[in-house]
Amino acid sequence: xxxxxxxxxxxxxxxxxxxxxxxxxxxxxxxxxxxxxxxxxxxxxxxxxxxxxxxxxxxxxxxxxxxxxxxxxxxxxxxxxxxxxxxxxxxxxxxxxxxxxxxxxxxxxxxxxxxxxxxxxxxxxxxxxxxxxxxxxxxxxxxxxxxxxxxxxxxxxxxxxxxxxxxxxxxxxxxxxxxxxxxxxxxxxxxxxxxxxxxxxxxxxxxxxxxxxxxxxxxxxxxxxxxxxxxxxxxxxxxxxxxxxxxxxxxxxxxxxxxxxxxxxxxxxxxxxxxxxxxxxxxxxxxxxxxxxxxxxxxxxxxxxxxxxxxxxxxxxxxxxxxx
Amino acid sequence: xxxxxxxxxxxxxxxxxxxxxxxxxxxxxxxxxxxxxxxxxxxxxxxxxxxxxxxxxxxxxxxxxxxxxxxxxxxxxxxxxxxxxxxxxxxxxxxxxxxxxxxxxxxxxxxxxxxxxxxxxxxxxxxxxxxxxxxxxxxxxxxxxxxxxxxxxxxxxxxxxxxxxxxxxxxxxxxxxxxxxxxxxxxxxxxxxxxxxxxxxxxxxxxxxxxxxxxxxxxxxxxxxxxxxxxxxxxxxxxxxxxxxxxxxxxxxxxxxxxxxxxxxxxxxxxxxxxxxxxxxxxxxxxxxxxxxxxxxxxxxxxxxxxxxxxxxxxxxxxxxxxx
Numbered sequence: 001x002x003x004x005x006x007x008x009x010x011x012x013x014x015x016x017x018x019x020x021x022x023x024x025x026x027x028x029x030x031x032x033x034x035x036x037x038x039x040x041x042x043x044x045x046x047x048x049x050x051x052x053x054x055x056x057x058x059x060x061x062x063x064x065x066x067x068x069x070x071x072x073x074x075x076x077x078x079x080x081x082x083x084x085x086x087x088x089x090x091x092x093x094x095x096x097x098x099x100x101x102x103x104x105x106x107x108x109x110x111x112x113x114x115x116x117x118x119x120x121x122x123x124x125x126x127x128x129x130x131x132x133x134x135x136x137x138x139x140x141x142x143x144x145x146x147x148x149x150x151x152x153x154x155x156x157x158x159x160x161x162x163x164x165x166x167x168x169x170x171x172x173x174x175x176x177x178x179x180x181x182x183x184x185x186x187x188x189x190x191x192x193x194x195x196x197x198x199x200x201x202x203x204x205x206x207x208x209x210x211x212x213x214x215x216x217x218x219x220x221x222x223x224x225x226x227x228x229x230x231x232x233x234x235x236x237x238x239x240x241x242x243x244x245x246x247x248x249x250x251x252x253x254x255x256x257x258x259x260x261x262x263x264x265x266x267x268x269x270x271x272x273x274x275x276x277x278x279x280x281x282x283x284x285x286x287x288x289x290x291x292x293x294x295x296x297x298x299x300x301x302x303x304x305x306x307x308x309x310x311x312x313x314x315x316x317x318x319x320x321x322x323x324x
Numbered sequence: 325x326x327x328x329x330x331x332x333x334x335x336x337x338x339x340x341x342x343x344x345x346x347x348x349x350x351x352x353x354x355x356x357x358x359x360x361x362x363x364x365x366x367x368x369x370x371x372x373x374x375x376x377x378x379x380x381x382x383x384x385x386x387x388x389x390x391x392x393x394x395x396x397x398x399x400x401x402x403x404x405x406x407x408x409x410x411x412x413x414x415x416x417x418x419x420x421x422x423x424x425x426x427x428x429x430x431x432x433x434x435x436x437x438x439x440x441x442x443x444x445x446x447x448x449x450x451x452x453x454x455x456x457x458x459x460x461x462x463x464x465x466x467x468x469x470x471x472x473x474x475x476x477x478x479x480x481x482x483x484x485x486x487x488x489x490x491x492x493x494x495x496x497x498x499x500x501x502x503x504x505x506x507x508x509x510x511x512x513x514x515x516x517x518x519x520x521x522x523x524x525x526x527x528x529x530x531x532x533x534x535x536x537x538x539x540x541x542x543x544x545x546x547x548x549x550x551x552x553x554x555x556x557x558x559x560x561x562x563x564x565x566x567x568x569x570x571x572x573x574x575x576x577x578x579x580x581x582x583x584x585x586x587x588x589x590x591x592x593x594x595x596x597x598x599x600x601x602x603x604x605x606x607x608x609x610x611x612x613x614x615x616x617x618x619x620x621x622x623x624x625x626x627x628x629x630x631x632x633x634x635x636x637x638x639x640x641x642x643x644x645x646x647x648x
Contacts, residue, residue, distance in 0.1 A: 096571070124575050146550050147567075154549035181549055183542040193538050194546040197525050198560070199579045202572070204524035205560055214517050218507040220559025222518040225478035225505055226470050228556030228636070233628045234621070235544025235552075236522070236529055237610050241603030242621060243471075245610065247420070248526070249593040251448045255523045261585040269573040279565030286561045286569065297558070297566060300639050304557045307635055312552070315624050 004170075006031035006177050012090035012112075014104055015039065016047035016077070019121060020093035022149035025054040027091075028071040029063055029150060030178045035076050035083040039094060039104060044079055051075070058150055061306055081107045089117040089171070091143060096124055102133040109135050117167050119143040123195050127160035128188045138164040141171060144192055151306050155180040156192045197236075207260035210268060216286055232312045328494075330355035330501050336414035336436075338428055339363065340371035340401070343445060344417035346473035349378040351415075352395040353387055353474060354502045359400050359407040363418060363428060368403050375399070382474055385630055405431045413441040413495070415467060420448055426457040433459050441491050443467040447519050451484035452512045462488040465495060468516055475630050479504040480516045521560075531584035534592060540610055556636045 011027045013020055016038040024047075027034050036051075038044040055068045064071070076083055084090055090108050094100055101120060108118055114136050120127070120143070127142040134140045142158035155175050159168050168184060175182040185192060201223075208214045214222075230239055240248055272285070279285035280294035289297075335351045337344055340362040348371075351358050360375075362368040379392045388395070400407055408414055414432050418424055425444060432442055438460050444451070444467070451466040458464045466482035479499050483492050492508060499506040509516060525547075532538045538546075554563055564572055596609070603609035604618035613621075 194550040200528035226518040232552030241609035257587040263581040285565035
């Protein structure tokens with residue numbers, strides 16, 4: 001592997017919503033020069049403030065090695081795609097609508113060279129489908145970030161059918177420079193790993209709530225106080241090993257046939273669409289919120305996220321363990 | 325509600341394996357006098373040492389308000405069920421085999437009075453089924469503890485069809501005296517809440533591994549670094565609110581039809597049965613272990629469990645929020 005020096009790599013980010021600005025900040029604090037492009041003019045207006053705010057958060061968390069102004073001096077924000085011309089990697093972070101992504105990919109490909117990597121930040125659309133929109137599909141792949149992107153070690157790198165492995169490996173190495181613990185999926189898997197697992201949980205959880213077996217609060221409580229006590233330390237499979245794995249086969253045999261297999265979306269979720277629920281963002285969601293609550297939850301999450309990784313990283317049990 | 329004073333309540337525990345001795349310790353440090361009964365003579369031999377060890381762990385964690393000897397003076401360990409005679413609550417913690425549980429329930433009912441609550445510690449067997457073995461089924465219910473039982477706030481209290489609500493509410497109140505954050509299920513739900521949700525995860529996770537989409541390590545990594553970053557703070561439904569819930573309906577619509585609906589158990593799990601895998605207990609499991617690794621994981625879990633609850637309990641955002 002070549003030795004990757006982020007300072008030498010100019011990175012582009014297209015789409016400057018909440019996720020996009022977080023990615024900009026992650027790349028800046030990892031040493032990249034960043035060309036940020038906002039296809040939506042309202043984002044062009046709000047992005048600088050959001051980036052500033054997130055950089056201040058990073059400063060507070062001790063993630064910066066230079067003053068905020070240094071990072072800002074290495075950033076341009078514009079609506080002009082031609083700014084991306086010399087970027088070696090461009091991260092697309094626009095809304096999850098294929099037609100819009102198509103337009104954006106075409107605009108990016110029109111200016112970058114054929115070897116520049118183009119990555120889409122999607123948690124739902126298949127990479128191979130999006131890849132069809134590209135003139136040079138071999139340099140295209142998925143990079144799935146989690147919020148807040150400058151803090152969490154999570155990152156899924158997903159290849160499409162036509163992705164050239166050399167680009168995937170390069171991004172995988174680069175992701176380590178961004179402070180991530182990336183997973184590299186060579187197969188194009190709908191929903192990737194985490195989301196597929198979480199959607200399985202949501203399907204069952206909604207089923208229990210809809211049929212009156214449990215309340216929303218009870219489901220949340222159960223998950224917080226049970227799964228929450230080991231999840232970050234070990235994940236689901238090692239957990240089985242710790243509980244003496246053998247008995248699971250017989251329990252699964254009894255319980256799997258009773259699990260929800262619904263393909264349709266529950267009335268509760270449709271109701272959320274109808275009332276245009278945006279949760280803590282517009283104070284309409286599964287739980288009730290006033291502005292103070294909503295703000296508290298958002299702040300608590302950012303802080304908790306940081307603290308739990310500090311806690312988890314102080315445990316280094318798994319370093320030398322390999323699976324069968 | 326009556327004011328419950330644990331010191332006045334004599335509690336029985338039947339079955340002194342790992343879980344049973346943990347329950348003994350939880351009850352002792354909550355103030356109860358405890359009558360512990362071991363139907364298996366090997367447990368009778370090993371239980372005192374395990375209880376001692378766990379009490380020392382509690383002392384280290386600052387959970388004791390008196391010297392260890394004080395708690396031990398309030399405990400009897402025996403193989404004689406007649407010790408349970410004056411207990412107001414008896415917790416059965418034997419192996420998850422209905423026939424064995426039946427024998428134990430009959431032995432308990434033969435000595436306690438008709439108003440004494442009998443609780444089974446099961447995570448898999450339906451309470452209503454077990455309830456059939458009882459002469460006085462109205463005082464029977466499920467109390468599902470999580471390991472290590474003296475530390476985690478998790479507890480599921482589950483009624484069977486014939487459980488008298490007054491007993492369920494009494495246990496629910498009592499559980500708060502044990503330092504738990506209990507959920508009370510008035511419906512008899514197979515697998516209860518957490519396990520059903522987790523079995524849904526395991527079904528999907530095993531499917532991804534078996535079909536070569538992901539490795540065990542990748543699944544664990546994804547869950548640790550994504551779900552692990554918020555699980556303990558908020559649970560799954562509030563998480564949706566925080567991410568702006570509305571879009572989930574359309575994503576679910578696309579992904580639910582692709583999720584695994586298998587009713588059978590995967591070859592990987594059957595292989596674990598064949599090799600008699602007990603994970604960290606006998607160094608055979610999904611991952612490789614030597615004795616040092618296994619011990620490290622077991623210790624790390626106990627410590628992490630404690631630390632994450634300290635961390636989570638320092639966040640009090642949800643106190644006044646109610647769901648719709």
